[in-house]
Amino acid sequence: xxxxxxxxxxxxxxxxxxxxxxxxxxxxxxxxxxxxxxxxxxxxxxxxxxxxxxxxxxxxxxxxxxxxxxxxxxxxxxxxxxxxxxxxxxxxxxxxxxxxxxxxxxxxxxxxxxxxxxxxxxxxxxxxxxxxxxxxxxxxxxxxxxxxxxxxxxxxxxxxxxxxxxxxxxxxxxxxxxxxxxxxxxxxxxxxxxxxxxxxxxxxxxxxxxxxxxxxxxxxxxxxxxxxxxxxxxxxxxxxxxxxxxxxxxxxxxxxxxxxxxxxxxxxxxxxxxxxxxxxxxxxxxxxx
Amino acid sequence: xxxxxxxxxxxxxxxxxxxxxxxxxxxxxxxxxxxxxxxxxxxxxxxxxxxxxxxxxxxxxxxxxxxxxxxxxxxxxxxxxxxxxxxxxxxxxxxxxxxxxxxxxxxxxxxxxxxxxxxxxxxxxxxxxxxxxxxxxxxxxxxxxxxxxxxxxxxxxxxxxxxxxxxxxxxxxxxxxxxxxxxxxxxxxxxxxxxxxxxxxxxxxxxxxxxxxxxxxxxxxxxxxxxxxxxxxxxxxxxxxxxxxxxxxxxxxxxxxxxxxxxxxxxxxxxxxxxxxxxxxxxxxxxxxxxxxxxxxxxxxxxxxxxxxxxxxxxxxxxxxxxxxxxxxxxxxxxxxxxxxxxxxxxxxxxxxxxxxxxxxxxxxxxxxxxxxxxxxxxxxxxxxxxxxxxxxxxxxxxxxxxxxxxx
Ligand code: SF4
Ligand code: SF4
Numbered sequence: 001x002x003x004x005x006x007x008x009x010x011x012x013x014x015x016x017x018x019x020x021x022x023x024x025x026x027x028x029x030x031x032x033x034x035x036x037x038x039x040x041x042x043x044x045x046x047x048x049x050x051x052x053x054x055x056x057x058x059x060x061x062x063x064x065x066x067x068x069x070x071x072x073x074x075x076x077x078x079x080x081x082x083x084x085x086x087x088x089x090x091x092x093x094x095x096x097x098x099x100x101x102x103x104x105x106x107x108x109x110x111x112x113x114x115x116x117x118x119x120x121x122x123x124x125x126x127x128x129x130x131x132x133x134x135x136x137x138x139x140x141x142x143x144x145x146x147x148x149x150x151x152x153x154x155x156x157x158x159x160x161x162x163x164x165x166x167x168x169x170x171x172x173x174x175x176x177x178x179x180x181x182x183x184x185x186x187x188x189x190x191x192x193x194x195x196x197x198x199x200x201x202x203x204x205x206x207x208x209x210x211x212x213x214x215x216x217x218x219x220x221x222x223x224x225x226x227x228x229x230x231x232x233x234x235x236x237x238x239x240x241x242x243x244x245x246x247x248x249x250x251x252x253x254x255x256x257x258x259x260x261x262x263x264x265x266x267x268x269x270x271x272x273x274x275x276x277x278x279x280x281x282x283x284x285x286x287x288x289x
Numbered sequence: 290x291x292x293x294x295x296x297x298x299x300x301x302x303x304x305x306x307x308x309x310x311x312x313x314x315x316x317x318x319x320x321x322x323x324x325x326x327x328x329x330x331x332x333x334x335x336x337x338x339x340x341x342x343x344x345x346x347x348x349x350x351x352x353x354x355x356x357x358x359x360x361x362x363x364x365x366x367x368x369x370x371x372x373x374x375x376x377x378x379x380x381x382x383x384x385x386x387x388x389x390x391x392x393x394x395x396x397x398x399x400x401x402x403x404x405x406x407x408x409x410x411x412x413x414x415x416x417x418x419x420x421x422x423x424x425x426x427x428x429x430x431x432x433x434x435x436x437x438x439x440x441x442x443x444x445x446x447x448x449x450x451x452x453x454x455x456x457x458x459x460x461x462x463x464x465x466x467x468x469x470x471x472x473x474x475x476x477x478x479x480x481x482x483x484x485x486x487x488x489x490x491x492x493x494x495x496x497x498x499x500x501x502x503x504x505x506x507x508x509x510x511x512x513x514x515x516x517x518x519x520x521x522x523x524x525x526x527x528x529x530x531x532x533x534x535x536x537x538x539x540x541x542x543x544x545x546x547x548x549x550x551x552x553x554x555x556x557x558x559x560x561x562x563x564x565x566x567x568x569x570x571x572x573x574x575x576x577x578x579x580x581x582x583x584x585x586x587x588x589x590x591x592x593x594x595x596x597x598x599x600x601x602x603x604x605x606x607x608x609x610x611x612x613x614x615x616x617x618x619x620x621x622x623x624x625x626x627x628x629x630x631x632x633x634x635x636x637x638x639x640x641x642x643x644x645x646x647x648x649x650x651x652x653x654x655x656x657x658x659x660x661x662x663x664x665x666x667x668x669x670x671x672x673x674x675x676x677x678x679x680x681x682x683x684x685x686x687x688x689x690x691x692x693x694x695x696x697x
Contacts, residue, residue, distance in 0.1 A: 112433075112435040113436055113437075113438065113501060114433050115436040115438045115439035116426050116430065117433045118425075132430075133422065133425055133430055134422060135418070135419050135420065135426075136419035136422070137417055138357035138358065139436070142357055142358055142498075142501070142505075145503070147355060150354050151354065151418060152345070153345055153350075153352060153353075154347040156344065156345055158345060158346070240504075243504070244503065248503070249501070251500040251501050251503060252435075252500045254513070255494070255500065255516050256435065256437065259440065262489060262490055263490075266485070266489060267486050270485060271482060273385050273386065274384065274385045274478065277385070277387040
């Protein structure tokens with residue numbers, strides 16, 4: 001819906017300019033098209049849990065080096081020092097791995113929560129955070145259903161840490177996100193969301209005995225740009241399955257839509273009542289009449 | 290009436306500054322019990338605030354990645370603003386419904402509301418990780434118009450201005466500025482109407498903040514109706530605060546209050562109790578409807594369920610009945626008791642949504658650190674200090690200076 005409207009304006013705008021200038025409007029050789037959301041497909045049946053992406057991510061984003069595997073006890077969460085983690089799960093089909101990071105929701109709760117649009121959905125798909133706008137209110141953390149934005153509590157100049165799909169540093173320049181580029185097992189695939197869903201369906205269709213017939217992220221939270229397929233039910237690999245299917249910003253729409261009408265109706269009503277009760281006397285503002 | 294304090298009308302600036310300077314000096318005794326308790330706490334709080342800005346929020350709070358909002362938001366801001374709701378309700382009654390009876394408490398209630406917002410907005414600044422960017426949503430680096438917090442922040446700001454205008458005639462009287470008084474008084478009605486509208490929206494907006502935290506709040510406290518609940522409960526929360534604050538002011542500042550107002554107080558409290566009964570009934574009924582609609586029967590027989598019942602029966606239903614009974618029997622003591630119970634109930638409700646029921650399923654629960662509590666008390670005590678300072682100087686409880694009285 002959002003996308004369509006944007007496309008519409010883009011076409012309108014482009015035609016307008018083309019007509020006005022009377023020449024062909026040619027886009028710069030964009031590495032990544034703005035017309036469609038991009039995302040990453042994670043195939044947990046291919047992931048061997050090497051945690052290479054954790055190292056690549058921290059290197060690409062100047063974060064401390066991940067802890068060695070032998071120090072890991074149980075599933076971890078992302079935090080202000082790591083934007084992604086790969087966890088190991090003992091499942092009904094043996095050891096299966098799962099990678100966690102921001103889901104890059106199509107309609108992100110964090111972005112609609114943010115009062116300065118520091119958290120924002122780019123037209124290309126990644127959800128990014130901008131330091132020069134953020135005031136550190138942490139409302140994005142309260143709102144994100146996946147608990148992704150993390151805050152540096154022990155800093156006088158704290159940042160919000162979360163995966164940005166390497167948007168500023170790589171994707172915009174036409175490079176792949178660091179984790180995708182370096183994964184030795186091709187467990188990660190970058191592409192437009194539409195292509196990725198096709199690809200996921202194809203894999204499930206070709207090997208129905210390997211995969212659970214579901215794509216996590218296709219509908220969760222109104223759809224996300226990060227998609228998962230897995231050999232076991234998603235619950236078993238630590239994914240949150242209580243996420244609602246509708247988008248989260250939808251939950252505040254009703255309230256926000258009522259605001260303009262309240263602003264028109266209530267003052268008029270109040271003034272009316274005031275006129276009716278005042279019997280033409282001016283309001284007396286002195287204390288104690 | 291202390292006429293020596295009234296300086297001649299429309300002074301030139303110099304006199305006014307000398308006058309303000311002399312007014313800054315403390316009045317009366319220093320070593321009151323309140324001062325003895327509050328001064329060390331405020332000093333300690335200031336030290337903690339310095340540490341907070343120097344070492345980060347984590348140095349003084351127990352907040353975590355899962356619980357990003359704690360006592361400073363849940364209590365200082367969300368609960369505090371509910372109690373400040375008295376100002377819009379009373380101005381509605383006096384200026385819109387023309388209920389003259391309540392005129393004598395307008396100023397003190399508006400002052401209370403204004404200071405509450407000033408300090409709670411201040412508390413909000415303490416909680417911001419990057420407070421230097423706080424002007425961004427105001428100057429438009431960017432407007433996050435789809436954000437409930439954006440709406441609430443703007444409304445705080447605008448409402449504070451509206452309240453300042455509502456209160457400004459008192460300042461003009463204090464300074465003896467006749468002409469300014471006239472102009473400012475003329476703006477009151479507009480400010481009141483604007484203020485009531487803003488209040489309705491941001492009182493409910495504080496509840497709407499939590500709408501996106503759908504799976505994070507215990508289902509007994511989460512519903513799509515949180516905004517309406519917050520709005521309705523802010524009415525009786527604010528009025529209970531007015532009753533409570535009035536009964537204290539009438540003791541502490543008894544020298545400021547005329548005999549006439551002392552006598553009127555009884556009638557005012559009585560009337561407020563009646564309104565509290567009505568709105569609490571509506572609130573209780575709404576809560577009941579939501580509960581039945583959501584079919585949470587199974588949750589009642591759990592520890593959180595008992596906690597919910599305690600809130601609804603012990604701190605909504607009981608004070609409601611008490612209000613009803615006490616205004617029928619005209620029992621001032623019981624009304625005050627009901628007001629205190631109601632206030633406790635509102636605190637409980639706001640904390641249940643924002644802290645106790647937030648991430649109730651986590652293994653490690655959030656409990657505020659002693660430092661968070663001290664900072665909260667610092668905010669509260671400083672507010673009371675300023676309140677007292679203003680009451681002792683401006684015509685708030687006192688009758689207006691003679692020039693300000695409009696002949697009726
Ligand atoms: S997962 Fe959370 S942080 Fe990431 S886009 Fe969605 S709401 Fe925002
Ligand atoms: S912490 Fe920053 S990014 Fe998150 S909602 Fe607040 S201003 Fe936006």
